[in-house]
Amino acid sequence: MSHPPGIRTWSELRAFALSLGLPKVEDAVSWGNPNLKAHGKMWCWWSPYVDAAIFKGTREEREVLLDANPDTFVMHPHYANTGLTLVAAGRIDPDWAEARLRRTWRDMAPKRWLASHDAGQG
Structure with missing residues (x-):
């Protein structure tokens, strides 16, 4: 049984x-390309070099993902020295993307703001 394509x-x-309804997320343009910023920092965007989405992470995570599933997780030389993870168009699993975006959003939040935000959700 085939699954519907991803994002x-x-x-x-x-x-x-x-x-996802996360606060402090806004549309932006950086280096001429649209992206979403969270807490004023680039959060997710689409690569101008390869048909893939870009998510923040670490080099170690990226290497594990590339080894585990090279049809889904791709690389372009422009990103080799970063911790950015590229996910091929149509292969972006929404559950994976949601978990990654939520984690990155929290990692990017100023700690004092995040503590206040979390207290308000209690």
Whole structure:
């Protein structure tokens, strides 16, 4: 049984990320390319070099993902010296993307703001 394709475009990723309802997320343009910023920092975007979404992470995580599933997790030389993870268009699993976006959003939040935010959700 085949599964429906994952997120395929920047428009779909943007809509998906915004649907998470996380505060302090806004549309932005950096280096001429649209992206979403969280807490004023680039949070997720689409690569201008390869048809793939870009998520923040670590080099170690990226290497594990690349080894485990090279059809889904891809690389472009422009990103080799970063901790960014590229996920091929149509192969972006929404559950994986949600977990990664939520974790990155929390990691990027100023600690004092995050403590206040978490207290308000209690």
